[in-house]
Amino acid sequence: MSKFYGIGVGPGDPELLTLKAVNCLKALDILVVPQGRKGGQSEAHIIASPHLPSSVAVIARHFPMTANQKEMDDAIDPIAEEIKALVDSGKSVGFVTLGDPMLYSTYIYLLKRLKDQIEIETIGGLSSYSAMASGFNRPLVEGDTPLLIYPCTEDLSDLEQKLMTHESIVLMKVYRNFDIIKSLLMKHNLIKDAVAVSDFSKPNEKIYDNLETVNFEDISYFTTILINKGWQK
Amino acid sequence: MSKFYGIGVGPGDPELLTLKAVNCLKALDILVVPQGRKGGQSEAHIIASPHLPSSVAVIARHFPMTANQKEMDDAIDPIAEEIKALVDSGKSVGFVTLGDPMLYSTYIYLLKRLKDQIEIETIGGLSSYSAMASGFNRPLVEGDTPLLIYPCTEDLSDLEQKLMTHESIVLMKVYRNFDIIKSLLMKHNLIKDAVAVSDFSKPNEKIYDNLETVNFEDISYFTTILINKGWQK
Incomplete structure (x- = not known):
């Protein structure tokens, strides 16, 4: 049936779908894959690839990484219209997205733009923090x-106030502000309660055994820190 | 290889593993399944069943639903010892658990008791709240x-303070205190921002379209409420 499917592909390992x-994925006519940079690779596409039959047409579209609403709208509005037109013409169209x-x-x-226009089904995926917690027992x-x-x-x-008042915290997207975060964790003696990983379950995964020695230059965009004060390493 | 596997089976639908x-699951020698009541059904076992070959020996063990630490220890210590003995004898032993x-x-x-004694691998699962959010777009x-x-x-x-200061909240296990929760949601005009479901993606799933008319007697143990003030129903 013609429909738009939003598909969570999890954090990286294709077995975590x-x-x-x-x-x-196997039943789609068309799969739209997001590129962070024009012409660049789509991480979500790479993760989905082992499960994609050659019968599925893949089209890559650029989604800018920006906090500028106008720039985002200009990029995404035409993609939403394209998806709507494909679904209206009877196609079953998917979109892959990292994590949950x-x-x-x-x-x-995309969901915001399309929810009142075409039939949509979202299929859940494991978030990076959830998969990471399991991966580290x-x-x-x-x-x-x-x-x-x-x-x-x-x-x-x-x-700082959240770190002091919460027992269990997940810090996502720590990339840009890593130095501030690290100094707060050191100040509040939380390094011992934290595990940090970049690109969990991807081929380029990096685990940081001692956060004190890690610097901003060492980590990648997808870096997550789990803090559970009640759990001993 | 002999090892203990903790396996998340997700919220209910066997397709969400x-x-x-x-x-x-397919490669195990033995699967331990938890029963909330002695001799009762194991929900996690039911969810895993379509994927379990007949070669896997299933043993059910009782895990009391209690906040009493002594009662919990008395029930779980012998199960942990049994699992350790099976792994030490060369078996590959699994344990299924709902959600994440x-x-x-x-x-x-079990993880706490066994982590320094035998090799353990945990395999992530979709939490009920995450699967529910996708299920409801x-x-x-x-x-x-x-x-x-x-x-x-x-x-x-x-x-009450959390409901006032947070934009996005997931309320889990609302069963026992449903009446208090409902009155707080009504007081702060949050009914319109909430969706509530019991037993999401199980055969007995119940969706509550209007929380104001729902009473404690209507809901089941596994009931979750999602609140996102920034999202219109």
Whole structure:
């Protein structure tokens, strides 16, 4: 049936897709894959590739990494229109997105534009932090304790207070502000409670055994830190 | 290789297991499945069943639902010893757990006891809240906003403050305290921003279109509420 499918491909390892995502990929007519840079590779496409039959037509579209709303709209509006036209013409169209499609994803921009126009089905994926916790045999959170997922992209003015008042925290996208984050973790003696990984479960995965010796230049864009004060390393 | 595998089976739909989890289940010698009541069904076992070959020996063990540490230890210590003995004798032993194994799970009790004794691999699973968000085409969180995962089992003294100060919140295990939660959501005009589901993606799934008309007696143990103030229903 003609529909738009948003498919979460998980953090990197192609075995971390759900069966539902794999079955969906196999039945598509067309798969739209996001490129962070024009003509660049699509990480989500690479992860989905082992499951994609040659019958699926793949089209790459550029999604700028920007906080500028106008620039984002100019890039995404025509992609949304293109997807709508394909679905209206009877095609089954997919879009792959890293991690969990409902957590800080590019896919949400498409969903917003298309949700009242065409039929949409979203297929969940493992977030990086969830897969990372399992990969390290390291609980995210236990008992009655809340878990805070905190994206470190922009304003970090309340991060210190959050680090002091929460037992379990996931810091996502620590890239740009790594030095500030590291100094806060050192100040509050949290290095011992933290694990940090770049590109978890991808071929270029990097694990940082001692965050104190890591610098901004060492880490990559997709870097996540798990903090669980109640769990001993 | 003889090892202990903790396997997340996701929220209910057997298609929501990862390929890695399915491949792991197929290669086991023995699968330990948790029962909430002695002699009762194991939900995690039911979800894993379509993927389990008949060659895998299944043994059910009782995990009490209790906050009493002594009662928990008395129940789980012998199960951990049994698993250790099986792995030491060369068996590949699995344990299935609902949702994400690293988030408020029974599996964490076993992991704590066994992590320094035998080799352990944990295989991630979709949490109920993450799968639910995708199932409803409803973003959990966007942009620079933090996401709070809040378990509603015991002390709710800071819930009202959390509801007021957070844009995106997941309320888990709302069962016992549903009436308190509902009145707080009504007081702060959050019913319009919330979706609530019991037993998401299981055969007995129940969706509550209007939380105002729902009462404690209507809902089941596994009930989750997603709140995203920035997303219109």
